[in-house]
Amino acid sequence: MTILVPVRCTSDPPTRTPQGDTVADSVLAQFAKFLKETNAIALAMAVVIGGAVQKLVSAIVADLFMPIIGLIVPSGEWRSWRIQLSGNAALGIGDVLGAAIDFIIIAWVLYIVVGKLLKVQPTK
Numbered sequence: 001m002t003i004l005v006p007v008r009c010t011s012d013p014p015t016r017t018p019q020g021d022t023v024a025d026s027v028l029a030q031f032a033k034f035l036k037e038t039n040a041i042a043l044a045m046a047v048v049i050g051g052a053v054q055k056l057v058s059a060i061v062a063d064l065f066m067p068i069i070g071l072i073v074p075s076g077e078w079r080s081w082r083i084q085l086s087g088n089a090a091l092g093i094g095d096v097l098g099a100a101i102d103f104i105i106i107a108w109v110l111y112i113v114v115g116k117l118l119k120v121q122p123t124k
Helices: 023-037 041-073 093-118
Strands: none
Touching: 023 041, 041 093
């Protein structure tokens, strides 16, 4: 069985749109128009900046606040606290408590950082 594959010869003229542009030019023009009209570039920049802010906030929480909380809580391994149920089942109270404390601290630090970046004025 022979499979025939159409091959475009380099001497063939490029395919043109009704406006006279090549198909590749038309697709690029449409893509550029899409980027300008939909704010896709601004969204991409926001994602990159958001990733950088997330790293900053995570570092502040992990390196500044969590060691202080580790000193306040009596045992150093408070995230491993468990309430033993029957058999091998246990409730991971330390994990839940740690996640809740992480969330509160991250939300607070993010509020401060974004507030300083945007210079939010309190409503009166």
